[in-house]
Amino acid sequence: MENGMKVVKPLDDEKKQTESGQEEQTGYIRMKKFKFVMLLFFVIFITAGITTAAFAFGDQKAVNVTTVNRPEFDKLYKAYDSIQKKYYTKVKQKTLVDGAINGMVESLNDPYSDYMSKTEASDFNNTISSSFEGIGAEVEEKDGYIVIVSPIKGSPAEKAGLKPNDKILAVDGKSVHGMSANEAVMLIRGKKGTKVTLTIQHVGSKDETKVTLTRDTIPVNTVYAKMLKNGVAHIQITTFSDGTYKEFKAAVENMKKQGMKSMIVDVRQDPGGLLDQAIKIANMFVPEGRTILQTEDRNGSREKYVAESGTKITVPAVVMIDGGSASASEILAAALNESAGIPLVGEKSYGKGTVQSAEKFNDGSILKFTVQKWLTPNGSWIHKKGIEPDEKVSLPDYAKLPVIGTDAELKLYSVSEDVKTAEKMLKALGYNPGRVDGYFDWNTKTAVEAFQMHEKMQPTGIINGDTATKLMSEISNLITRHDTQLKKAEEVVQKEK
CATH class of the missing domain: 2.30.42.10 (PDZ domain)
Known part of the structure; x- marks a missing residue:
């Protein structure tokens, strides 16, 4: 205990994923400290006025036990019995039970709490593991x-x-x-x-x-690394999956071989993932004994996750964040910023600061609900607030343009917001659509034809699905070539030397 706070060290590298204390699944965190050996299944039996329940724990067989009278459930039981006996068509027991659980979860008004069927639960797991x-x-x-x-x-x-x-x-x-x-x-x-x-x-x-x-x-790959000028390594994490920590370590070693003198850790547009992976990567930067993360339960009790000993990354570094950086990305960014003094560059992060627990039932369904807050090393709760960067830098205006409808056909004399978006894209790409006003005139048609010819497409002068998709793809490439946030990160990290 430290100042009345429980201190928890990060997970050993050798431990399997299912043995990790906490983990976050694509935007939410799963607690697996007990391998789902909590209550998995129950069936209500009402016999001769006595309520009994069959419980199954882990691999044990279900046994009948007498339950304590729970008057608060009388209305629920009555509604269940009335529907089963009087509804004009037969209703499956599973449908009613699932509906009752869904109703309870929805009443929480919490976007991170959910009840998942067997199929949904399978997809939930596959998203992270493969x-x-x-x-x-x-x-x-x-x-x-x-x-x-x-x-x-x-x-x-x-x-x-x-x-x-x-x-x-x-x-x-x-x-x-x-x-x-x-x-x-x-x-x-x-x-x-x-x-x-x-x-x-x-x-x-x-x-x-x-x-x-x-x-x-x-793709499974979650880490992408390349060497920029002056020995600056750019390592991007796109999500926190099973192998992200190992991928990150390998990327660092590869960058060292290429003469890395400083590092940019890029978690822009990273929606999160497994918490243990974020903790392990943070441990590579945060000095031993310093806090990586705190969690707080409903009673205000806190747990600290602190950095362990080991080889640390000591080259100058910065972290890039934006509005798509959520959850595990924010945990990593906050840990490196507050406990390792690494500056943040970009835009305010998403702001997801809660921890979820997942309990699995025998039929394969899962109940997931919020059980804790997570706090930054300094004790800040960033939920719905996000993390502000030390150096605020926006991307060019064309990076914020909305999508163009690929089902619509934009042509001469069309008037719409999609036309206006297309005109802005054409202008950003160096074509002259005339006035950017949402009206598809002859100047717009000429610009579209020029774009289509340059991209080796049939010059119809009409924006349909293929042309719209290509326009948006070229804008994405333009953003990459003129990444103002990355350029600023390069400036900052070289000043850190």
């Missing part, structure tokens, strides 16, 4: 809407220009309003090569746009 097929975007439920937290690097979602805080209103024409994030993900996911059409409302806009994406395999 590659999966889909569009590659982390989403959450927020005020009844499905909102994008961050697209994954190189994914169809990123290539289509989807941005953090964009709302997904419908999937293939089916409204997802009021759905949980997992229910929406089940609709969005699908086999590689198949298409899905999303109705998107860009942040700050009232207009709706339909975007058709081709699903793909979302």
